[in-house]
Amino acid sequence: MSNPLADMEKPDVIFAIGTNMTECHPVAATRLKKALRRGATMIVADPRRIPLAEIADIYLPLRVGTDVALLLGMAHVIEREGLCDRAFIEARTEDAEAFFEHVRQFTPEWAETICGVPAADIERAALLYGRAERGAIYYTLGITEHICGVDNVQSLCNLALMTGNIGREGTGINPMRGQNNIQGAGDAGGLPNNFPGFLPVTDPDNARRFSELYGREIEPVKGITKVRALELAAEGKLHAMIIAGENTLVSDPDRAHCQHALENLDHLVVIDIFLTETAELADVVLPASAWAETDGVFTNTERRIQRVRAAVPAQGQAKPEWWIVAQIGQRMGAPGFEWHSAQDVFDELCSVSPIYAGVDWEKAGTGKYHWPVPEQGHPGTPRLHEDEFPSPSGKGKFMRVGYRDPAEVVSEQFPVWLTTGRRLQHYHTRTMTGRAGMHFFVPQEVLEVHPDDVARWGLTDGGKCRMVGSRGAVELRVEATDRSPRGTVFCSFSFGDVPVNVLTGAGYDPVTETAELKVCPVRLEPV
Amino acid sequence: MNQPIQTPAPSTLAAVMEMDGQEVSFTPGETIYEVSQRMGRQVPTLCYDDRLDPFGGCRLCVVEVEGLRNPVASCTTKATPGMKVHTKTPTLERHRKTLLELVVSENPKATIDPLRGSASQELVQLRTRYGVTGERFAGHHSGQSRTDDANPFILRDYDQCISCYRCVRVCAEQEGDYAISVRGRGFETKITTEFDGLLQDSACTFCGQCVQTCPTGALADRKAMRAQADPEPIAATRSVCPYCGVGCSVDLLSKGDKLVGIRPARDGGANLGALCVKGQFAFDFVQHEDRLRTPLVRGDDGTLRPASWDEALDRAAAGFAKALHDHGRHSTYAIASGRAPHESAYAIQKLIRATSGTNYVDNCSRA
Numbered sequence A: 001m002s003n004p005l006a007d008m009e010k011p012d013v014i015f016a017i018g019t020n021m022t023e024c025h026p027v028a029a030t031r032l033k034k035a036l037r038r039g040a041t042m043i044v045a046d047p048r049r050i051p052l053a054e055i056a057d058i059y060l061p062l063r064v065g066t067d068v069a070l071l072l073g074m075a076h077v078i079e080r081e082g083l084c085d086r087a088f089i090e091a092r093t094e095d096a097e098a099f100f101e102h103v104r105q106f107t108p109e110w111a112e113t114i115c116g117v118p119a120a121d122i123e124r125a126a127l128l129y130g131r132a133e134r135g136a137i138y139y140t141l142g143i144t145e146h147i148c149g150v151d152n153v154q155s156l157c158n159l160a161l162m163t164g165n166i167g168r169e170g171t172g173i174n175p176m177r178g179q180n181n182i183q184g185a186g187d188a189g190g191l192p193n194n195f196p197g198f199l200p201v202t203d204p205d206n207a208r209r210f211s212e213l214y215g216r217e218i219e220p221v222k223g224i225t226k227v228r229a230l231e232l233a234a235e236g237k238l239h240a241m242i243i244a245g246e247n248t249l250v251s252d253p254d255r256a257h258c259q260h261a262l263e264n265l266d267h268l269v270v271i272d273i274f275l276t277e278t279a280e281l282a283d284v285v286l287p288a289s290a291w292a293e294t295d296g297v298f299t300n301t302e303r304r305i306q307r308v309r310a311a312v313p314a315q316g317q318a319k320p321e322w323w324i325v326a327q328i329g330q331r332m333g334a335p336g337f338e339w340h341s342a343q344d345v346f347d348e349l350c351s352v353s354p355i356y357a358g359v360d361w362e363k364a365g366t367g368k369y370h371w372p373v374p375e376q377g378h379p380g381t382p383r384l385h386e387d388e389f390p391s392p393s394g395k396g397k398f399m400r401v402g403y404r405d406p407a408e409v410v411s412e413q414f415p416v417w418l419t420t421g422r423r424l425q426h427y428h429t430r431t432m433t434g435r436a437g438m439h440f441f442v443p444q445e446v447l448e449v450h451p452d453d454v455a456r457w458g459l460t461d462g463g464k465c466r467m468v469g470s471r472g473a474v475e476l477r478v479e480a481t482d483r484s485p486r487g488t489v490f491c492s493f494s495f496g497d498v499p500v501n502v503l504t505g506a507g508y509d510p511v512t513e514t515a516e517l518k519v520c521p522v523r524l525e526p527v
Numbered sequence B: 001m002n003q004p005i006q007t008p009a010p011s012t013l014a015a016v017m018e019m020d021g022q023e024v025s026f027t028p029g030e031t032i033y034e035v036s037q038r039m040g041r042q043v044p045t046l047c048y049d050d051r052l053d054p055f056g057g058c059r060l061c062v063v064e065v066e067g068l069r070n071p072v073a074s075c076t077t078k079a080t081p082g083m084k085v086h087t088k089t090p091t092l093e094r095h096r097k098t099l100l101e102l103v104v105s106e107n108p109k110a111t112i113d114p115l116r117g118s119a120s121q122e123l124v125q126l127r128t129r130y131g132v133t134g135e136r137f138a139g140h141h142s143g144q145s146r147t148d149d150a151n152p153f154i155l156r157d158y159d160q161c162i163s164c165y166r167c168v169r170v171c172a173e174q175e176g177d178y179a180i181s182v183r184g185r186g187f188e189t190k191i192t193t194e195f196d197g198l199l200q201d202s203a204c205t206f207c208g209q210c211v212q213t214c215p216t217g218a219l220a221d222r223k224a225m226r227a228q229a230d231p232e233p234i235a236a237t238r239s240v241c242p243y244c245g246v247g248c249s250v251d252l253l254s255k256g257d258k259l260v261g262i263r264p265a266r267d268g269g270a271n272l273g274a275l276c277v278k279g280q281f282a283f284d285f286v287q288h289e290d291r292l293r294t295p296l297v298r299g300d301d302g303t304l305r306p307a308s309w310d311e312a313l314d315r316a317a318a319g320f321a322k323a324l325h326d327h328g329r330h331s332t333y334a335i336a337s338g339r340a341p342h343e344s345a346y347a348i349q350k351l352i353r354a355t356s357g358t359n360y361v362d363n364c365s366r367a
């Protein structure tokens, strides 16, 4: 997030797109509701009539995967109506004129033909956001899990840059991170393109520095993403893999491919707290100590660095993950794995990462620092981009993005859009929530289908249906609900007996290789 | 050029009042109760929660203001310049005791297990402080426990309810859900949900905020209460919720080696005392019987069997060394966890970089 969570109570116009916040980030949603109570107005764009849509002032029910078209239409209106923040554009951005030229082609009427939202509503939303004193954008995986995820994000950035809604209190571009420490995994260097602290691996100076630090020549070449790695594994070109705390087999797209890839490895090591479906494929399974048993650091979606602490001893012989990995490193003869505590590891991270240079274990314990904290004594940075953007020129660059169809579109054979997501009471593949009494609320997965579609496809409310896609099929119960629009159905990927990811996986964003988990054409059959 | 004369805005004028004979300055807008807190006075409250709009329901917090005939509720009355306030006179204390007698007459239990909730001891402590037994007005009773609501998370023991409306207000003002409502008045008052039904049929999301603000334990954490009989003392350890990226601060409650409950941290930067149903109630996985308790290695028969750490770690390391030896540096890969702490991801990226010299590492953010 560019802005801290506390800022969520401060915008006067909220634009929430592709985020089912009341279910996926519930406590953040309570802060938005406070802004609404204070009189803020909210625009919600989502294919599904999610709870947030119910409390929106303007609800934009766009077709799945058409965010770029909607956002181009909004940008068009903002430009046409002269709602741009000229001073901001002049001082802080580049390529504005070319961008304005670009958006003049994309009228709301054009956008309506693609995204299905009435042009008049696109106008209203654009005027509202365009006129906001403090306009804030919130999004999650509904924006990024598309083949055009990067284009989607850039479209949102364009809106914020046009209107100067960034770098100030109560504004910003605010992606909400899905998992507790997904931010931290990136911060700590778990990325193929960046060393810890988001230092590009292709910069020879960085490569030299880390080669020295780690005692081995590291090539200044980008590694490959997990998506590519699984492809190589499937082709027999990757031989050993270690997976920490991820149930890849159930959470990733195209399950059959994923299973083949993992089985094709000569050597698979899995570190986890349960024997997950993924761990069952491993050659070696190493038991990790769980949350509440482990000391360490998490960084949340607002880049706030916080300590987690052990309250109870680990179960059985389970060990902290850093210890397990260090043991493997030592046994492979690598230097630099002689840590004695989580603190040793974290302090080493701080010493190599410029954005953590001003924190350490003790400061993390206060929970008060938002990175970047570039040096000792620095108070941290709750709000990004107040003075400049992280580009070579320090300016925000307008990007001319265009609309592309999803990787697969509905057809006669697969006439229904499936979109996937999460539910409030469950988390991911339920390795945790499935063992914590949450079945009281949601004992099984259901497919949310509009009542008209239930009739149209010959299904029954509460009955079973078979959902067929080009890569496979799953069976699950049907719930008739107008949360789903006509022509689009929804289910979560949380339940092992409804492995919906056997269906997904048609395509990936070309830049980030993020899977298009939000769009998948299917057919529904009664059983 | 002459500067215009600056007249200070009224809010910057020194605002001074007197509390128990002591001069004290205050910020305009501050209530008498807030000033008394800063002054370390122990004005009793029951319906007060500093996150909520002032309510003025219980009247325990009354103070005397010189020039006013009747005491005023300090939690709803703003401090004004020159005001002279007394927070603890014999009359006030007698008045407070009487009010408490009345309140307590509705509340049979003299002890409430602290596992019920963060604020559950407030009434019990005031009882002790004022020596109130509850016998004076015995007989009256408002609220009836919903023994039929068998949800495993929130106990609705309305026998303990004193109608302070904190649950109703926290649900509306903090959670924005408006799931709890009030019916009737006086001794007939009862706290309920829309249509008087079960919580799971209402707008309730089981975030637990009502449980944590209830000053009597009438709304209580059933999960934590499972450990009421365990003899060990309750320990609280500050940590962060393991679920979504909001990063709510929590206190982990344990008794001995057992994790017994979760409590939201009021001073947590991300959540300011709020949690959702997952953070509040979904912790049983930690000590679940399905946990992996020993390393496993795949045996010659193709199945996983328990192994010692030494054997498993040697196997793990050997497999990577062999891949690198046989197939070169682009043959190994690591996926870092988005759930484990930083130290895990840091260690695993270092492992790949330091043993293969490549950047063949990623985390689970792409799916």
Ligand code: SF4
Pocket (backbone or CB within 6 Å): A025, A026, A027, A028, B241, B242, B243, B244, B245, B246, B247, B248, B271, B274, B275, B276, B277, B278, B279, B280
């Ligand atoms: S309590 Fe709920 S909102 Fe807070 S971090 Fe946990 S899952 Fe997220």
Ligand code: FES
Pocket (backbone or CB within 6 Å): B044, B045, B046, B047, B048, B055, B056, B057, B058, B059, B060, B061, B062, B073, B074, B075, B076
């Ligand atoms: S605390 Fe002031 S009236 Fe209840």
